[in-house]
Each structure stands twice: as C-alpha cells, then as structure tokens.
Amino acid sequence: MSSAAPAPTALDGIRVVELSSELGAFAGKLLADMGADVVCVEPPEGSPMRGYEPFRCDVPDPEGSLYWWHYNTSKRGVTLDLDTASGRDAFRRLVATADLLLECEPPGRLERLRLDHDALLRERSDLITVSLSPFGSQGPRRDWLLTDLTLLAGGGPVWSCGYDDHSIAPVRGGGNQGYQTACHYAVMSALTAILVREATGEGQHVGVSAHAACNVTTEMASYHWLVSRGTVQRQTGRHAMEHPTLPTQIECADGRHATTGVPPRTPPEFARLHEWLIELGLEAEYPEAIFLRMGAERDGIDLSQIGSDDEVTAIFAAGREALNFIASRISAYDFFTGAQQRGITVGVIYAPEEAMEDEHFRARGFPVAVEHPEPRRDLHLSRRTLRVREDPVAHLAAGTPTR
Amino acid sequence: MKSSALRHIRVCDFTGQLAGAGSTKWLAAFGAEVIRIEDPVRKGLWDILRAMPPFVDERRGHDFGGGFNNHNVEKLGITLNLRTERGRELLAEIVKRSDVVAENFASGVMERLGFGYERLRELRPDVIYVSNCGFGHTGPYAAYKTWGPIVQALSGLTFTSGLSGREPAGWGYSYMDHTGAYYQAIAILLALVHRARTGEGQWVDLSCTEAGLTLHGAALLDYTVNGRPMRRPGIPDSNRSQSPRMAPHGVYPTAGEDRWIAIACRDDREWAALAARIDAEWARDSRYAGRDGRIEQEDELDRSIAVWTQGQDRFALQEELQKAGVPAAAVQLPAERIDEDPSVTSWGLFPEATHSKMGRVRVDGLPVHFSKTDWHIEHGGPCLGEHNERVYGGLLGLSPSEIDGLRGEGVI
Numbered sequence: 001m002s003s004a005a006p007a008p009t010a011l012d013g014i015r016v017v018e019l020s021s022e023l024g025a026f027a028g029k030l031l032a033d034m035g036a037d038v039v040c041v042e043p044p045e046g047s048p049m050r051g052y053e054p055f056r057c058d059v060p061d062p063e064g065s066l067y068w069w070h071y072n073t074s075k076r077g078v079t080l081d082l083d084t085a086s087g088r089d090a091f092r093r094l095v096a097t098a099d100l101l102l103e104c105e106p107p108g109r110l111e112r113l114r115l116d117h118d119a120l121l122r123e124r125s126d127l128i129t130v131s132l133s134p135f136g137s138q139g140p141r142r143d144w145l146l147t148d149l150t151l152l153a154g155g156g157p158v159w160s161c162g163y164d165d166h167s168i169a170p171v172r173g174g175g176n177q178g179y180q181t182a183c184h185y186a187v188m189s190a191l192t193a194i195l196v197r198e199a200t201g202e203g204q205h206v207g208v209s210a211h212a213a214c215n216v217t218t219e220m221a222s223y224h225w226l227v228s229r230g231t232v233q234r235q236t237g238r239h240a241m242e243h244p245t246l247p248t249q250i251e252c253a254d255g256r257h258a259t260t261g262v263p264p265r266t267p268p269e270f271a272r273l274h275e276w277l278i279e280l281g282l283e284a285e286y287p288e289a290i291f292l293r294m295g296a297e298r299d300g301i302d303l304s305q306i307g308s309d310d311e312v313t314a315i316f317a318a319g320r321e322a323l324n325f326i327a328s329r330i331s332a333y334d335f336f337t338g339a340q341q342r343g344i345t346v347g348v349i350y351a352p353e354e355a356m357e358d359e360h361f362r363a364r365g366f367p368v369a370v371e372h373p374e375p376r377r378d379l380h381l382s383r384r385t386l387r388v389r390e391d392p393v394a395h396l397a398a399g400t401p402t403r
Numbered sequence: 404m405k406s407s408a409l410r411h412i413r414v415c416d417f418t419g420q421l422a423g424a425g426s427t428k429w430l431a432a433f434g435a436e437v438i439r440i441e442d443p444v445r446k447g448l449w450d451i452l453r454a455m456p457p458f459v460d461e462r463r464g465h466d467f468g469g470g471f472n473n474h475n476v477e478k479l480g481i482t483l484n485l486r487t488e489r490g491r492e493l494l495a496e497i498v499k500r501s502d503v504v505a506e507n508f509a510s511g512v513m514e515r516l517g518f519g520y521e522r523l524r525e526l527r528p529d530v531i532y533v534s535n536c537g538f539g540h541t542g543p544y545a546a547y548k549t550w551g552p553i554v555q556a557l558s559g560l561t562f563t564s565g566l567s568g569r570e571p572a573g574w575g576y577s578y579m580d581h582t583g584a585y586y587q588a589i590a591i592l593l594a595l596v597h598r599a600r601t602g603e604g605q606w607v608d609l610s611c612t613e614a615g616l617t618l619h620g621a622a623l624l625d626y627t628v629n630g631r632p633m634r635r636p637g638i639p640d641s642n643r644s645q646s647p648r649m650a651p652h653g654v655y656p657t658a659g660e661d662r663w664i665a666i667a668c669r670d671d672r673e674w675a676a677l678a679a680r681i682d683a684e685w686a687r688d689s690r691y692a693g694r695d696g697r698i699e700q701e702d703e704l705d706r707s708i709a710v711w712t713q714g715q716d717r718f719a720l721q722e723e724l725q726k727a728g729v730p731a732a733a734v735q736l737p738a739e740r741i742d743e744d745p746s747v748t749s750w751g752l753f754p755e756a757t758h759s760k761m762g763r764v765r766v767d768g769l770p771v772h773f774s775k776t777d778w779h780i781e782h783g784g785p786c787l788g789e790h791n792e793r794v795y796g797g798l799l800g801l802s803p804s805e806i807d808g809l810r811g812e813g814v815i
Contacts, residue, residue: 010596011593030589034593053646054624054645058629065621066621067620067621067646069621070620070621070624071620071621139749139750140745140749146730147652148644149642149652149654150731152665153654153664154733154734154735154744155740156740157576157578158665158734159735159737161572161573163569166661169653169656170654171565172641172665173564173641174563174564174639175620176620177578181582182770184582185585185769185770188589188771191596192773193408195412195596199411204775204776206771206772206773206774209746209750212746212747212752212770215747215752216768217578217581217582219580220470222473223457223469223473223766225741226469226765226766227473227764227765228457231736232576234575235575236570236573237570237571238573240575257561257562259573261550261553340544340547340548345550347554349562350556350557350558350562351562351633352558352559352622352623352626353622353626353632353633354634355559360538360543361542361613363542364539364613366613
C-alpha cells in the first residue's frame with residue numbers, strides 16, 4: 001500500500017452493517033473496497049469461513065484463512081451473539097448508525113429475533129436492508145440448502161458448460177461464480193437503493209434471490225428458450241448452441257491453450273494472416289496458403305456463400321485452418337499477441353496467476369499490495385476492477401478484519 | 404407503471420451486445436430514461452444481436468433479434484448519423500441533457516467520434532462517462548479487441564472451468580458479458596452516488612478482463628502468499644471443491660440421457676445424512692466417516708455415488724436429499740428452470756414485454772424485489788429509430804418538420 005494519503009472513494013461516509021455469511025461476503029467486500037465503512041458482524045466463535053482452505057503456509061488458523069482474507073478486504077470486524085438480549089441490543093445500536101444492512105440469515109430468523117427490516121426501522125427510519133437468500137424469503141424452496149455448486153446446477157449455468165462428449169458430466173466453472181453473481185445483484189441493489197434515498201430520503205427493503213440471479217445469467221440458454229423454445233447443448237471451450245459448431249480452442253506449441261474466436265472474414269484480414277505466415281517462415285508448410293492470397297485479393301467475402309460457392313468456402317476454411325496451424329507452431333502467448341497485433345481477435349487461455357503477472361495488468365496497476373494486521377509480509381490482492389479518472393476512487397483501504 | 408427509483412436519471416447510451424446493453428437494462432428497468440444512440444447508415448448493426456437468432460417467427464432483419472430485445476427492454480431508441488455535422492450537434496445537445504454517457508466500444512472509438520471525455524465534460528461539467536472495453540483504455544493491450552470468450556480466456560476464467568486431466572471446458576456462454584455488464588452498472592451507480600454527494604462527475608475506465616480477474620476467490624492469494632499456482636497437476640477440477648475442501652462434491656449421472664444431479668456434503672453431518680439415504684455397505688465404510696478420509700478416497704467415493712444415482716430420477720432425488728439436509732440440485736435444463744421451477748414462477752422472474760413488431764415476448768427479469776421502488780419491465784427493446792419523434796421533439800424541442808428534414812438529409 002502506498003504511503004500517499006488515500007484518495008477519496010465513491011462510498012466515503014456510507015456505513016454498512018454486514019451480518020457475515022458465505023453467500024454475501026463478496027457483496028460486502030465490493031462495497032468496502034469502494035470506500036464504504038463495512039462493519040462485518042461475526043458470531044462469538046467466528047465465521048465458519050475462517051476454517052476454509054487455503055490457509056497461509058497451509059497451517060489451519062482462524063486468522064490465516066486466505067478464503068476469509070479474500071472475501072473480507074477493507075472491512076472492520078466485530079463479534080456479536082444475536083441469540084442473547086445484550087447481543088441484539090448492541091446490534092440495534094450498531095444498525096442505528098448505519099445506512100445499510102446486508103444480511104443472508106436463514107429466512108425467518110431475523111423476524112423471530114425482532115431484528116428484521118420493519119423492526120429495525122425503529123432504530124433508523126431510513127434504513128436500507130438488502131436480504132440475499134438462496135431462493136428468496138418466500139416460496140416453497142426458501143429453506144433449501146445450497147452451495148456454490150448446487151446453485152449453479154439448479155440455476156442453469158452448469159447445463160451450458162462442459163465438453164463435446166456428453167458422457168462427461170457438465171461442469172461448474174470455478175471460483176464461486178454462483179455466489180458472486182448473487183453478490184453482484186446485491187451490490188447493484190444496494191447502490192440503487194442508496195440513490196433512491198439520496199433523492200427521496202426514504203429507505204426500503206430489498207430481497208435478492210441467488211437462484212434467480214444465476215437463472216438470468218445464462219445468456220443464450222435462456223433467451224433461445226424464451227423466444228423460440230430452443231435448447232442449447234454444451235460444447236468444449238465455446239458457446240453452447242442448439243446445433244454443433246466447429247471447435248475454437250486449440251493447444252499451442254508450448255502445451256498451453258488459446259481460443260481462436262471468429263476466423264478472418266475481410267480481405268485485409270486474409271492479407272495480414274498471409275503475411276504473418278510468411279514472417280514466421282511457415283508459408284511453404286501450409287499448402288492452403290494460396291487461398292489466403294485469393295482471399296486477400298478479392299473485393300470482399302460474402303459469408304452467406306459459404307457452402308454454396310467453392311472458392312468462398314475454401315478461402316474461409318483456409319483462414320480458420322491457418323490460425324490453427326500457426327497456433328500449433330508457436331506459443332499460446334505469441335499466438336495471442338501476434339494475431340491481435342494483426343487485428344485478429346484471439347486470446348491466450350491464462351491460469352489466473354499468469355494473468356496477474358501479465359505486463360498489461362501490471363502496467364495498469366491491477367495487483368495491489370495491502371497490509372494485513374497480523375502477517376509480516378504484504379499481500380498482493382487482485383484489485384477491484386474500476387479504474388476511475390479525474391476523481392480516483394482507487395484506494396484499497398486496509399487488510400481484513402480480525403476479531 | 405414505470406419504476407420511480409431512477410426516474411431522475413437520463414442516460415445517453417451507446418452500448419451494445421450484452422456486455423454493454425446489460426448494464427443499462429438495469430437502469431432502464433428501474434425507471435431511468437435510457438436513450439440508445441444508433442447509426443442509421445449501418446441500421447444499428449454494430450450491435451449484431453439486432454439481427455441475430457433466435458426469432459419469434461419467420462421475420463428477419465434488424466428489428467427482430469431475440470437477444471437484442473432481451474437486453475434492451477424499457478429503453479428508447481433513436482438513430483443519429485455522427486458522420487454529419489448536424490448529427491454531432493444533436494448529440495452534443497443530448498449529452499448536455501444526460502447524467503450518464505455509457506459505451507462499450509473498443510478503446511479510442513469515442514475519441515475518434517469527437518466525443519472523448521474532455522469533450523463530454525465541456526458539454527456537461529458533471530457528466531458521468533463509463534467506458535467498458537476488454538483491456539481498458541491504457542496499457543500495452545489497450546488496442547486489442549475482445550469479446551466474451553476472449554475476456555474469459557485472458558482473465559483465467561476459461562482455465563479454471565474444467566475437469567482434472569482434460570483441456571479447459573471454459574464457459575458455454577459469455578459469462579463475462581453478463582458480468583461485465585454488472586460491473587458497468589455498478590460503476591455507473593457508484594459514480595451517481597458520488598455525484599449525488601459531491602456534485603462531481605467522472606470517467607470510469609472499466610476493463611472487462613480485469614473484472615474477470617477479480618473473480619477467482621482465494622486462488623490468487625494462494626499464489627501470492629503460498630506460491631501455489633493454479634496451473635499444477637490435477638487442477639483445475641472445478642466440479643470438486645478445493646476452497647473449502649469438501650467431499651463428496653460433484654455432478655453425478657441420473658436416469659435419462661445426459662441428465663445429472665449436483666450433490667455436495669459440507670461436513671460430516673451432511674455426509675452421514677447422505678450415507679443413511681444411500682443405505683449400503685460401502686457408504687458405511689469408516690474411511691468415509693471423516694472429511695479427510697473422504698477427500699483421500701474421493702475418486703472411489705465419486706464412482707460409488709455415480710453408480711447409486713444412475714437410474715434415479717433427479718428431481719425426486721433432489722427433493723429427498725434436501726429433506727434429509729443434504730445440499731443437492733438437479734442440473735436443470737432451460738425449460739425446467741424457466742417454466743417449471745416453483746421458486747422462479749412465484750418470483751415473476753421472466754416477465755412478458757411488448758415489442759412493437761414482435762408482440763409479447765418473455766425476457767429475463769431481475770432477481771431482486773424492492774419494497775418501495777421495484778423494477779418494472781413492460782416494453783420490449785426499441786425498433787431502429789422508434790423514438791426519434793419523442794426524443795428529438797420532446798427532449799430537444801424540434802418541430803415535426805425539422806425532424807422530417809433531418810430524416811431527408813440522412814442525419815437520423
């Protein structure tokens with residue numbers, strides 16, 4: 001963390017009380033990283049997340065869970081026992097100082113404790129409460145259990161992800177994307193409710209359903225069904241579609257993968273691809289190079305003629321194959337930068353740490369060091385994503401709360 | 404009735420596809436006046452979804468793309484030819500009246516159009532300008548182009564989705580178009596909160612790839628603190644859970660072709676409940692009683708569970724396991740989660756919107772409900788230039804004959 005005075009942040013002066021939960025921790029983190037004073041409330045025995053792997057130096061330690069650290073940056077931490085009268089009283093006093101309560105308690109629990117939104121209006125009449133729950137606070141499945149895996153399976157994303165071979169199970173994308181999708185909606189809701197309060201002075205209650213959040217985060221799978229009752233089928237490394245499409249993922253010479261995206265379609269793209277092949281000294285090894293030259297010399301390529309016009313079909317196929325051929329002869333990174341420098345949109349498939357080490361993200365200041373009160377070294381966290389000009393909100397306040 | 408939440412906000416909207424249009428969809432559903440600016444010469448087809456399948460019937464063309472309709476409900480649409488001097492003058496008038504300018508062009512496009520941040524700020528000193536592109540507006544890759552799968556590849560999200568010993572499975576859709584749109588909406592809302600409290604506008608330079616790179620949970624800390632990379636033997640294996648460690652935790656086959664159920668046991672108690680339901684000798688194996696033992700024998704455990712689930716109805720099994728206190732969910736097909744899931748129908752998650760040409764079409768709604776100022780979706784996405792009269796007449800005060808003149812001159 002730099003020694004310069006912290007820059008102003010977008011949510012300076014907004015206080016959030018977060019009842020700590022696995023489902024909602026990321027929402028609190030996003031608000032805290034953007035400058036809100038997020039007070040994270042744990043039970044006296046600590047959050048279960050403190051027991052989650054991985055640990056610093058692989059030593060189990062309630063202060064050393066990297067899972068806990070990651071999801072709780074920039075927050076302050078307190079413990080309270082809501083099952084005792086004094087705990088509830090302290091909680092009410094805390095809420096009285098807050099703009100917003102973020103909670104994911106089991107549906108009905110806060111009502112039973114008289115700590116629900118309506119009851120808390122006595123402490124703060126313009127309170128905003130964001131309640132994030134697995135399936136909503138009402139409805140037949142309100143008490144159903146969920147993990148990130150079951151959330152993504154029931155909510156739709158898993159159906160669309162996996163391999164061409166459907167004897168292999170469909171796949172959950174890694175990284176807690178189900179929880180995080182729910183939290184993105186919780187944050188949008190919190191900010192929208194804050195804007196309403198800025199304009200009208202009124203707070204309100206917002207319910208967010210994690211299951212519903214994933215259910216509207218499936219792109220074509222939903223709207224192909226909604227519009228024309230089509231069902232998409234999963235494919236390796238590319239969009240699930242109603243009908244199979246050609247592969248776009250290729251293993252490069254260094255054993256890493258790249259995605260080839262949309263093949264060349266315009267004469268200049270064919271010309272640049274052909275020149276690249278020559279520059280790499282590979283033209284003689286690629287027999288279809290002649291079709292690239294033909295593509296470069298045409299006035300245009302009418303994609304609708306693929307399949308009916310032999311020359312157009314051969315040119316288009318040669319472009320796609322040339323990309324695959326080049327990729328098989330150079331590293332995934334060189335393929336990415338070489339193609340992009342020539343205006344051809346492809347991507348290297350990075351592991352997360354490779355992305356974080358990449359010169360582009362370093363040049364933009366993406367990884368930032370934060371101080372943690374306990375360990376003796378700085379930690380490089382991935383920074384929140386918003387780079388703000390003019391009035392930079394760029395400031396990651398502190399480490400994670402300790403009890 | 405429109406939502407009143409953001410009715411005081413006007414957005415000059417250049418966004419397209421899902422990565423951009425998804426962000427202003429949120430604002431529009433909460434009552435903001437979102438004005439899509441589209442190019443009459445190219446029939447608005449910079450946003451290719453305008454003319455892409457799915458279609459409601461046999462009609463085709465730039466007013467019939469099903470995805471476009473889904474992402475642009477409750478927005479106004481106007482045409483404006485920025486190659487013309489008059490077109491640029493009209494845009495300047497719209498910017499003066501807008502709180503927010505949003506776009507997801509490649510970096511540098513707004514500058515070339517003559518409407519970079521400095522110009523926008525001249526027109527409206529407290530303007531909020533949010534740009535959303537793959538790599539952001541600075542850095543070595545600023546000129547590189549992306550779309551959803553490229554963003555996912557570069558940010559690590561393709562890599563971390565897959566099974567052990569296999570190539571990446573990646574995401575079977577543009578997850579980062581959805582999520583890039585969420586971050587763009589968050590950026591706009593944050594900047595609006597800041598302006599409401601300070602009077603200051605700003606430019607937010609959002610890089611969609613950086614947004615994706617923040618979504619790896621503790622994996623990056625495991626690398627920076629413990630020196631453990633994600634590229635290592637056996638990893639990723641994303642149907643299993645490494646953080647926290649759980650077993651069993653997987654997607655298992657059920658009755659029917661390509662039908663599956665996800666089951667996770669977070670602790671020994673949930674495993675005991677599952678083992679009781681399985682009620683077989685192998686499930687009572689003492690090696691499985693504790694989490695570490697189950698993790699050690701995870702391959703064998705998964706094989707046995709798959710044999711048990713095979714042949715069972717996934718919805719009946721889901722009900723039974725939930726009742727027994729075990730997290731489980733059928734891998735739902737679109738039809739099942741949209742039309743038959745009781746938690747979704749009671750939520751009203753897929754409202755019908757009326758499109759001027761397509762008629763009534765169901766669209767993705769929002770997974771939230773506000774007690775006082777809830778969202779409202781009634782109108783479908785705008786046809787090309789559908790609201791020219793309303794915006795040029797109502798907002799800018801031009802007369803019908805002036806608007807006709809603009810049309811004749813190819814300005815709108």
